[in-house]
Amino acid sequence: MRRYITVILSTILIALIILLIIDTRELKNLSDSRARESEGNNNGIKIGLSMGTLKEDRWLRDRDIFVARAKALGTDVIVQNANNNDEDQVEQVNYLLSRGIDVLVIVPNDREKSADAVEAAKKAGVKVIAYDRLVLKSNVDLYISFDSQEVGKLMAQALVDKVPRGNYLIINGDPSDNNTSLLKKGYDDVLAPLAKAGEINIIAEEWAEDWMSEYAFNITEKYLQKGTKIDAILAADDMLAAGAIRALSEYKLSGKAMVTGQDADLTACQRIVDGTQFMTVYKPVDRLAEEAVDMAVKLAKGESISVPNTIYDGKYDVPYYVLQPVAVDISNLDDTVIKDGFHNYDEIYGR
Secondary structure: OHHHHHHHHHHHHHHHHHHHHHHHHHHHHHHHHHHHHHHHOHHHOEEEEEEOOOOOHHHHHHHHHHHHHHHHOOOEEEEEEOOOOHHHHHHHHHHHHHOOOOEEEEEOOOOOOOHHHHHHHHHOOOEEEEEOOOOOOOOOOEEEEEOHHHHHHHHHHHHHHHOOOEEEEEEEOOOOOHHHHHHHHHHHHHHHHHHHOOOEEEEEEEEOHHHOHHHHHHHHHHHHHOOOOOOEEEEOOHHHHHHHHHHHHHOOOOOOOEEOOOOOOHHHHHHHHHOOOOOEEEOOHHHHHHHHHHHHHHHHOOOOOOOOEEEEOOOOEEEEEEEOOEEEOOOOHHHHHHOOOOOOHHHHHOO
């Protein structure tokens, strides 16, 4: 009986030792897991994302990809949308600063007025990234964007190749957006010599406040009402292209005047398939948004950022992380926008 009890007690002791070993390993694994989680959270880094607008599909995509990338890195993001209001954007940036953000990523509504928001961030010791729109005279820590001057060249060259002679209407974006100026520099490089030589006739150059589609509609309709023949419309983005095409369609001219755009919005790609919009400029914003998050995390950690380019903001040469755009028309729509998964085939063709 005594031997039996001894065996039982020995078995229990062995079991307890085994359980103790298992618990110790589990505690170590839990500790390691928490350490990895802490590392994944990037030590509690918090990014403030100040959006000038979310009216266009393009900006919704930027926001969603940005937030998803930050979440994958374990980084918190607080998003604010100014709805094209300059004063609201400055107030929202101050709110983000009060929340203890480590980095401010700003899509400025106004290239000059947003300098107040950048100054507030710098006073708070917060690094600033200008996202796809430059803030002038503010000395941001990084400007990340597509090459807007190249975008202008791509649109103009596509029109010239298709319509080497004729009447051109130019509908620019908002004059307060620095990209508008860069686009103009790009298309002027292509169109100005041809206009001077009399090969093309530029009917007018107009600027659309807040990149409003309604403005593009109104200005196009104004010239159509006058009986002016329009052979080509350089619309600075796909929303402006939509407005111009809507006006053309009311005069049964849709598809007869060649219309450009940029951003490769879904509806623009559908119009390219329908033949009402000639081309767009595709900018893989997934790469832009993800790179912006990666750069923000580095800045928050105090790591140096090395980029080969700079851009002059009117007062300072600031680091410029530049990405290249791609001209897209019906000939390469499938091999660019669809192949990259920016839009899928059924979204564009299966309507």
